Amino acid sequence: MNKSExxxxxxxxASKGDxxxxxxxxxxxxxxxxxxxxxxxxxxxxxxxxxxxxMAARVVAIANSVAYNRFGGGVTNIRTAITILGFxxxxxxxxAVVMRQLSAAVSDxxxxxxxxxxxxxxxxxxxxxxxxxxxxxxxxxxxxxxxGIVHEVGGFYLLSxxxxxxxxxxxxxxxxxxANAARPVSKDPLAETDETFIGRAVLNKLLVxxxxxxxxxxxxxxxxxxxxxxxxxTLLLANELAAIxxxxxTRSPESIRQAASExxxxxxxxxxxxxxxxSAEEVASLTATLIS
Numbered sequence: 686m687n688k689s690e691x692x693x694x695x696x697x698x699a700s701k702g703d704x705x706x707x708x709x710x711x712x713x714x715x716x717x718x719x720x721x722x723x724x725x726x727x728x729x730x731x732x733x734x735x736x737x738x739x740m741a742a743r744v745v746a747i748a749n750s751v752a753y754n755r756f757g758g759g760v761t762n763i764r765t766a767i768t769i770l771g772f773x774x775x776x777x778x779x780x781a782v783v784m785r786q787l788s789a790a791v792s793d794x795x796x797x798x799x800x801x802x803x804x805x806x807x808x809x810x811x812x813x814x815x816x817x818x819x820x821x822x823x824x825x826x827x828x829x830x831x832x833g834i835v836h837e838v839g840g841f842y843l844l845s846x847x848x849x850x851x852x853x854x855x856x857x858x859x860x861x862x863x864a865n866a867a868r869p870v871s872k873d874p875l876a877e878t879d880e881t882f883i884g885r886a887v888l889n890k891l892l893v894x895x896x897x898x899x900x901x902x903x904x905x906x907x908x909x910x911x912x913x914x915x916x917x918x919t920l921l922l923a924n925e926l927a928a929i930x931x932x933x934x935t936r937s938p939e940s941i942r943q944a945a946s947e948x949x950x951x952x953x954x955x956x957x958x959x960x961x962x963x964s965a966e967e968v969a970s971l972t973a974t975l976i977s
């Protein structure tokens with residue numbers, strides 16, 4: 686079965702709501718659903734998180750990262766960690782755990798390596814989006830973090846099905862595009878492709894809010910705006926600047942590097958480059974915490 690046929694098969698499944706997830710992912714999705722209940726308080730959330738050891742460890746680690754625990758003290762329990770992070774960030778942690786669980790369910794080492802590379806990229810984009818939101822575009826930083834985490838979730842899902850459909854590992858590289866262009870997904874930038882259909886279906890399965898789905902769609906169809914103004918602009922810029930490229934990016938490595946090196950603009954009394962330099966430790970800390 687070639688790649689086109691494999692994608693069409695998965696699209697047919699997604700159209701019927703038959704997305705295939707490992708059992709442990711379904712458990713995390715139930716936690717995500719519970720967090721969306723307006724009656725869910727910190728105590729309830731803490732109990733839910735403690736049912737998933739990986740999630741519990743990640744929540745405490747992120748609460749202790751430079752980006753969040755700016756006053757030191759060392760967070761050692763789930764309830765305090767959730768109080769520091771808030772529910773929006775907790776949803777991001779849940780989504781991050783889902784990514785790791787999708788990867789853990791794959792036995793093929795080559796596919797797992799591709800998924801690990803994709804997760805490293807996603808974590809870096811999430812940390813950058815969090816920073817850019819706070820210091821440049823002034824959109825909600827926790828939403829930007831969440832958008833960064835889930836922006837390649839469709840790719841994660843397809844890689845998780847690659848043992849069944851090996852042709853999904855094929856990358857359709859595109860000719861180099863101008864530095865100000867978003868990553869191309871089709872000849873018609875507004876056309877729905879199999880990949881975007883599946884990506885949207887997975888985002889809906891993860892209960893991703895419409896605002897974040899719209900931001901992810903900016904990566905599929907949008908053009909970068911300088912300086913960034915919206916959540917979509919913020920995500921697109923973070924993706925362009927990411928020092929760890931996506932293994933699913935259809936551009937050449939040189940094109941990716943050149944596009945990132947050419948991006949700079951004035952922000953207040955400084956520049957984007959100065960902000961990134963000053964905040965390098967913060968971005969590295971949050972990225973490492975998400976990756977671990």
